[in-house]
Amino acid sequence: MKKIIALLMAMVLVLGLTACGNNAAAPEAPEADAPAADAPAADAPAAGDFKVGAIYINSKNDTAGYTFAHHNGITTAMKELGLNVDTQLVIVDEVPEDKEQVLAAVDTLVGEGANIIFGISFGYIDALEEAAAEYPDVIFSHATGYKSNETNFNNYFGRAYQARYLAGIAAGMKSLEMANNNVGYVAAYGTEYAETASGINGFAMGVLAVNPDATIYVKNLGAWADEVNESAFATELINSYNCGVISQHCDSAQPQIAAENAGVFGCGYNSDMTPDAPKAHLTAAIWNWNVYYRTAMEAAMNCGEAANFVPTMGSGAYYGGLKEGFVDISPLSENCVAGTQEIIDAVKAMMVNGEWDVFSGVKLQIAADGTITKVDAALMDNAGNEIVPAGGASVEDSVITGTMNYFVEGVQVG
Secondary structure (H helix, E strand, O other): OHHHHHHHHHHHHHOOHHHOOOOOOOOOOOOOOOOOOOOOOOOOOOHHHOOEEEEOOOOOOOOOOHHHHHHHHHHHHHHHOOOOHHHHEEEEOOOOOOHHHHHHHHHHHHHOOOOEEEEOOHHHHHHHHHHHHHOOOOEEEEEOOOOOOOOOEEEEEEOHHHHHHHHHHHHHHHHHHHOOOEEEEEEOOOOOOHHHHHHHHHHHHHHHHHOOOOEEEEEEOOOOOOHHHHHHHHHHHHHHHOOOEEEEEOOOOHHHHHHHHHOOEEEEEEOOOOOOOOOOEEEEEEEOOHHHHHHHHHHHHHOOOHHHOOOOOOOOEEEEOOOOOOEEEOOOOOOOOOOHHHHHHHHHHHHHOOOOOOOOOEEEEEOOOOOEEEEEOOEEEOOOOEEEOOOOOOOOHHHHHHHOOOOEOOEEEO
């Protein structure tokens, strides 16, 4: 009965939204008397009636990290669109990657009249796929995943490896200043997921562009969030591997706090973690999630179908990077080496302009005076296998997001 009521409520709000095309290709030119392309469909919900639903893996009250970054992105996008966060956003937070609990959260949000539901954790993927089939008039949008359908279920992620590379430059310059070639990395997972492997690889290549003698030691949590071990693993990397800079792919600022407590430095993730570790933090690879969330909400209000979102990588997927402002790094702290900003700005411009990208057969060599040289050099994994020949084109997006199951040379598992 609960689901029947929820379906009726959703149908009242979004009935007729499927009148919009369900093809992700660019729309044809409108007829002379047709409404503007960005005008809402006649039967789309009015802005005042539109509701956003969100399923968070951690608390909506977090002050840093993964859930914080998504929540900030959603609320920022809503404010930009003139939506009322207090009355038009419904959240179910602290939902583990358990299918039944995710489905229960979906039922709650649909029951509250959500027109679009964002699920932010990778492990929500199967539950959201099932929910999309059960609630065809509600849009489901899944972060970091790879599944979609042609009507109401899409996924979104971005080129985090680009921001990781820039953070790696800051870390590499600090390692040179410290005369310490050991850099640590607390990772949720390793080569099991392309998301973590590509991020580690991007960061490592940024470090090595500045300090070719560096080694990046990785310890895997086996979980996206584990605050106790996030701190413990960072401490182990510092004490057992003599790491002078600690980076991370995990949800909280604990690795940065551990770095500060040990008197070393670090690069955070998801949000600016300088306030959490002001004496240690250099910069963080961050997400401007509002860039996507605004795109998604506008599409949902104007038409109502996830397949009509503007994808950058195939049907049903959004994949933005530095060029779109979707990923970036946080402002450099005063802990960074002088000249770091100028080098990062130059490399960022190369990626934004399409002149160069990370996983190609062209490497950057960054000298102490800031000179940047492009050199044809094979992309190799840490087992000695050639991934891309010298001068070759970049690894394809489908590999970066789906099958990058290796670490590049210079990375060791601790």
